[in-house]
Amino acid sequence: MYLLWGLIPADYTVGIEHRGNFAFKAALTKSNSTMVNLDELIPKLGGFGYYQKRLYILLTVPIAVAGMFMIMMVFALYTPNHSCKRPHDSSSFNDSRSGRFTASECTLRQEGDEQLNSSNASLSNISRHITPLPCSEWDYDDDVFKKTFTTTHNLVCQESLKISHAQMIFYFGVVIGDILFGQLSDLIGRKKTLIIAMFILLVSGLSGSFSPEYYSFVVIQFVVGTACKGCLVLAFVMGFEFVGPDMRVWLGQALNIIFALALCSLCGLGILIKDWQYIQITCTIPTVLFILLWFVLDESPRWLLSKGRTEEAKSVLLKIARTNKVTPDGNLLQQLEHEKSTHTEKISSLFKNRTLAIRTLVVFFNWFGLGMTYYGVFLHAENLGGNFYLAIFLLSVIEIPILLVNLYLLNKFGRRRVHCLTMMTGGLACICSIFPVIFGGEELQPLILALAVIGKMGASGAFGSIYVISGEVFPTIVRNGAVGASSSFARIGSMLAPYIAKLGTVGVGSYGKAIPLIVFGACSITAGLFALLLPETMGCRLPDTIEEAVDFKLLREDPNTESETEELRSMIEN
Structure with a gap:
């Protein structure tokens, strides 16, 4: 279990910590000493200036x-409508039969008449036989994809x-990527680790598109999942570490929007190409451009400081100031303190x-239910009927x-209630899908898709709130490990x-397509109801010790609560 602590690097949860109401002010409040930290310094170097904007574009x-x-696996392993291929040459079968074949998805039957040896003329001497035959080839519809790994093999x-x-x-590779690249980035740096992850994704992405058989495909996809998660974690970490605390929550949402837009773009590639190999190759090619940007990216100054490489960190900070056209106070850089690891x-x-x-346990269960529902609805998209690409697009753009x-919502109505509402909304939408599936036909496919989109909408909203709740x-003394363990679920x-x-x-029958959404919905509703057992953290300062985390009433009675709440509301409105 303790290996799961490394699922999110220590610095990654900085962005999560600052999603609290008072984390903004806590990070900006100066220490009584003469030393300054990066959270105080970066806003004075231009804040979110040209340097940070260029970095975020990269x-x-x-x-x-x-x-x-x-979600590439949804495309690569898409299963189209199919039926057993009828043999063109029936010579290999019983010649005494007429060779008429009836095909279904998984079976092939040969119908024929056979002459019976009978001396009684009044009896029919013709017997009809239906013989099941092995199915070794299939005919596949190509209206969605001309070729997938499923149809090829x-x-x-x-x-x-x-x-x-x-x-x-x-997805097991995704778990390993959390652990591996999180630890590696703390060891050799963010920049090097990100480049390594992108290079691995380039090699494995191209190799996977040419997998000759199933087992090599599975091994390569495991590597792809590992590198994929490494890229996501490191990109978020680098983005957070180059901006001040007041921008992290907003820019974190911006990067999540980029993630959603990428899923929408994948639908466009699918419509244009319709071949999983070329789709995967097309998605892999941009990694070449990023690897060539080795000389443009800078190492995280926060990581450099944590390793005692203060002069290199100052060099990067000076570059940030020059790019943002800001003249920094030389005394600030001289007083820059080393980033100290928080004792946990x-x-x-x-x-x-x-x-x-x-x-x-409630937080763990909510993460588990969200992970299953979020990706499960994507994986179930091909079973929803209707237009496959429209379903994926709507599930992404929402x-x-x-x-x-x-x-x-989170800062207006509270974390607990909003999280429960989104979980319940998504879960109820998934469960309600059973009625149009069972009692309707093709004419109700738009309603089924709409309910699935609402279910995905609830899961997406709940993901945003569970990050805040967990943080x-x-x-503080166990926050990094606890959030990492939560993510593993x-x-x-x-x-x-x-x-x-x-x-x-x-x-069986029409009930089959509704079963996954019922499971996802029931899990989502149950987790949402259990979330009501959690304390409401809005209006509370972040707990630092185990004792403080037990009783949030003490944290809510902070004398500065009212002024800090007003400060946060003012920041949101602006």
Whole structure:
């Protein structure tokens, strides 16, 4: 379990910490000493100036590429409508039969008449036989894709479970990417690690598109998932570490919007190309451009300071000031203090107190349900009927307005209530889909799709709130490890999602397609109701110790609560 602590690098949760109401002011408040830290210094070097804007434009490349690869498996392993291929030459079958064939998805039957040896003329001497035959080839519809890995290697019928295995292994690679690249970035730096992740994604992305058979494909997709998550984590980390605390929550949402736009772009590529190999190659090519930007990117000054490389950090900060056309106070750079690692306790400390243990389990369960629902709805898209690309596009584009609305709702109505509302909304929409599936036909496909989009909308909104809740409910001394462990449960949920989505293809009758959304919906509703057991953290300062995290009433009674709340509201309105 302790290996899960590394799922999110220590610096990555800085952005999550600052989503609290008072984290903005806490980060900007000067120490009584003469030393200054980066949170105080960066706003004086131009804040979000030309340097940071250029950096964020560059970071859209790894985020967009990794975002497309996060659902690339939905395209590569898409299963179109299919049926057994009728043999053109019936000579290999029983010649005494007429050779008429009836085909279904997984079976082929040969019908024929056979002469009976009978001396009784009054009896018919013709017998009709139906013989089941092995199905080794299939005819596939090409209205959505001309070719997928599924159709190339016939991963249908008895082999269809291999699709879920491949998707599960990909998301397991995502878990490993969390651990591997998070630790590596702390060891050798953000810039080098990001370039390594992009290079691995370039090689594995191209190699995966030419996989000759199933097992090599699965191994390569595991590597793709690992590199994909590394790119996402490092891009977010670099983005957060080059800006001041007052911009992190807003720019974090901006990078999430880039992620959503990348998913929409993937739909456009699918419509134009319709071949999974060329789609994957096209998505991989932009990584070449980013790798060539080695000489443009700078190492994170925060990481340099944490390693005691103060002069290199000052050099980067001076470059930021020059690019932003700001003349920094030389004394500020001279007084720049080393970034000190916060002493942390083990995550097991949360389970020594009954109240904290229940809250921790509730947070873990909510991350699990969200990971399963968020990616499960994507994986279930091909079972929804209607236009596949329209479904993927709507499931992707809905994230953009939700991310923007979340910024307002969380600070207006509170974290707990908004999170419960989004979880309940998404869950109820998924469960309600059973009625149009069972009692309707093709004419109700738009309603089924609309309910699925609402379900995805709820999951996207809940993801935004659970990040805030996790950053605020856990005390500072275990926050990094606790948020990292929470994130791991989302990955476990995403690993189970392919198998639940597969239930939509094996169910009996019209009920089958509704089963996955019922499972996703029930899990989402249950997790949302349990979230009401969590304390309301809006209007509270962030807890620093285990004792403070137990009783949030003490944190809410801070004498500066009212003034700090007004300050945050003013910042949001501006």
